[in-house]
Each structure stands twice: as structure tokens, then as C-alpha cells.
Amino acid sequence: MTQDEFQDPLENYDPPSYSDPLEEALAEQLVTEIQATPYATVNQETPISEALGKLVGDDIACLLVADDDGKLVGVFSDRDVLNHVALEYDQVKNQPVSSVMTPNPVYVYQSDSAAAALSVMAVSGYRHVPVVDLKEHITGIISPQRVTQFMNQYL
Amino acid sequence: MGLRENTQTEPVKTLNLREPILVEKSATIRQCIEKMREGELGCVVVVDSAQKPVGLFTEAILRHVLLESPAVVEETVETQMADSFPWCRLTDPIDTVLEAMELKNHRFVVVVDESERVAGLAGQKGLMEYAAEHFPQEVMVQRVGTKPFPEQREGA
Numbered sequence: 090m091t092q093d094e095f096q097d098p099l100e101n102y103d104p105p106s107y108s109d110p111l112e113e114a115l116a117e118q119l120v121t122e123i124q125a126t127p128y129a130t131v132n133q134e135t136p137i138s139e140a141l142g143k144l145v146g147d148d149i150a151c152l153l154v155a156d157d158d159g160k161l162v163g164v165f166s167d168r169d170v171l172n173h174v175a176l177e178y179d180q181v182k183n184q185p186v187s188s189v190m191t192p193n194p195v196y197v198y199q200s201d202s203a204a205a206a207l208s209v210m211a212v213s214g215y216r217h218v219p220v221v222d223l224k225e226h227i228t229g230i231i232s233p234q235r236v237t238q239f240m241n242q243y244l
Numbered sequence: 245m246g247l248r249e250n251t252q253t254e255p256v257k258t259l260n261l262r263e264p265i266l267v268e269k270s271a272t273i274r275q276c277i278e279k280m281r282e283g284e285l286g287c288v289v290v291v292d293s294a295q296k297p298v299g300l301f302t303e304a305i306l307r308h309v310l311l312e313s314p315a316v317v318e319e320t321v322e323t324q325m326a327d328s329f330p331w332c333r334l335t336d337p338i339d340t341v342l343e344a345m346e347l348k349n350h351r352f353v354v355v356v357d358e359s360e361r362v363a364g365l366a367g368q369k370g371l372m373e374y375a376a377e378h379f380p381q382e383v384m385v386q387r388v389g390t391k392p393f394p395e396q397r398e399g400a
Contacts, residue, residue: 107246108246108247108249109246109247109248109249110248111246111247111248112246112247112248112378115247115375115378141307141310141311142311144307145307145308145311150303150304150307150351167286167303167304167306167307168286168303170303170306170307170310171277171280171281171286171303171306172281174310175277175306175310175317176274176277176278176317178310178314179314204376207372207375207376208376210368210369210372210376211369211372211373211375211376212376214369216351216368216369233345233351233368233369233371233372234345234346234349234368236372237342237345237346237368237371238346240342240375241342241343241346243248244248244251244252244339244342
């Protein structure tokens with residue numbers, strides 16, 4: 090095949106077009122462009138009372154729960170407090186947080202698009218989306234407030 | 245129109261508003277928690293006899309009061325509700341809600357009708373759903389489980 094006969098495999102590629110800078114930013118930028126730190130973690134054996142104290146002390150709505158290797162195993166959020174702790178506090182306060190956390194949360198990789206994180210919130214209904222690296226170690230958490238901060242840069 | 249322009253021109257009523265849980269001031273926090281659990285919602289709106297909002301009790305407030313004293317659940321919601329809370333009208337632009345959530349870190353915005361009675365609740369999830377509708381491809385490929393790739397071969 091001569092150079093004249095070369096056919097560019099991308100000649101029919103139609104790059105995506107966006108209606109405005111916000112759509113472009115969400116589609117083209119990575120999750121890492123959304124603020125994902127600081128974040129707070131607890132070990133799965135942490136007592137519920139201590140985890141609740143951390144939520145209150147740090148004034149945050151969600152803790153990431155990790156195993157001994159630092160891998161994500163669950164989240165402990167305001168919703169878990171409402172559903173499993175609020176009316177049962179005295180009975181459960183010394184139990185490990187793993188007994189009331191939400192296990193196996195949906196997460197995104199650092200290499201996912203910003204829109205992917207937003208879609209997890211919309212489709213799965215989780216307000217807090219953990220961010221992990223390729224070895225599934227925790228690198229951050231994305232909250233709706235952080236997404237709206239990101240979006241407001243382009244409004 | 246793009247997402248940015250839509251948030252500035254489309255009214256709050258186009259969002260997927262949640263049906264609010266309404267309680268009176270005399271309700272106990274225990275009753276509020278039970279209603280929040282049943283309704284799978286992170287707050288209750290405290291209203292007066294005319295169904296006008298006078299306060300908001302949220303999961304965030306619950307978290308704080310619970311640590312101070314678990315016995316607080318037997319008190320009336322009036323003692324712990326936030327009497328200053330974000331609200332907007334059905335006809336306000338959507339970026340009103342965005343601003344309340346970003347700048348003031350509010351999770352819920354109470355939406356009122358022309359009579360200032362509670363008409364709905366704009367939440368972070370509704371806002372995310374609204375924005376995600378502009379990215380159907382991302383939504384369509386959204387995985388349901390936690391693994392982004394199959395762990396076993398499919399097919400023969």
C-alpha cells in the first residue's frame with residue numbers, strides 16, 4: 090500500500106459537539122477535576138459511637154469505611170444513622186460500624202468522566218460517590234455540593 | 245439550549261421535586277424519624293395550620309442532636325428544627341437551587357406555591373437527575389453493581 094492509498098481510520102470520526110461549556114466540561118473532564126478531598130475514613134471495626142462522633146466532629150455527612158488494606162468496603166452516612174442508629178442508639182453504639190454501614194457502594198475511578206460521577210448520583214441514588222484508583226484504594230469522595238461547585242464554574 | 249442556559253431559564257417546577265413530609269411543631273423527633281424512614285427522605289418540613297413552612301428538620305440536625313443526647317428523640321421537633329431554611333418559588337429559575345446547595349451547603353430547598361404553601365422539595369438528587377438528562381450516553385452505560393468490568397467471560 091502506498092502512502093497515497095492510506096486511509097485514515099479516523100476520517101469519518103465525528104467529534105462530539107456540546108451546547109455549552111458546562112456540558113463540555115462534564116463530558117470531557119475527569120472525575121479528578123471535581124474536588125474529591127478532604128475525605129474521612131474509618132476502619133470497619135470502628136464502634137458506631139466513634140463513627141458518629143467523627144461525622145459530627147468533622148461536620149460531614151458521609152464516612153468511607155475501609156478494610157485493613159485500605160480498600161473500600163462501605164460507606165457510613167447520615168442515611169445509615171437515620172435508618173439504623175437514631176432510634177436504637179443505646180443498643181448499637183458499641184457495635185462495629187460495619188454492622189450498619191451501606192456495603193459495596195457504587196464508586197467511580199479517577200479516570201472516569203465528571204459526568205459519570207453525576208450519573209452515579211442520578212441513577213443509583215447515592216449522594217456520596219467514592220473515588221478509587223485502579224487498585225481500588227480510596228482517593229476521595231464526591232458529594233453533590235462538590236459537583237455543584239464544579240458546575241457553577243461554568244454557569 | 246445547553247445545560248447552562250436551561251438552568252437559568254427553566255423554572256424549579258421542571259425539576260423532579262420530592263413529595264415533602266409535613267409535620268406540625270408538636271410532633272416528636274421520634275415521630276419525624278419514623279416518617280423519614282418510611283418516606284426514605286432526609287428531612288421533614290414543619291408547617292403551620294395553613295401548610296406554610298416554618299421549619300426544617302434534617303438528617304444533619306439529627307446527627308448532631310443524637311450525639312449530644314439520644315434522649316432528644318422524645319422532644320418535640322420545634323425544639324431542634326432549623327427555623328431559618330432555604331426556600332424558593334415554583335417559578336424561580338433552577339440556578340436558585342444550585343446556588344443554595346453550593347454556596348450555603350443546603351441539601352434541600354423547600355419549594356412553595358404562589359400562596360406560600362409547601363409545593364415540593366428540591367433535593368440534590370433531583371438536581372443531579374436534571375443535569376444527567378443532558379448526558380444520556382453516560383446514564384445508559386451506568387453500571388448497576390460496583391465492578392466496571394465483567395469478572396467472568398460471557399457466552400460460549
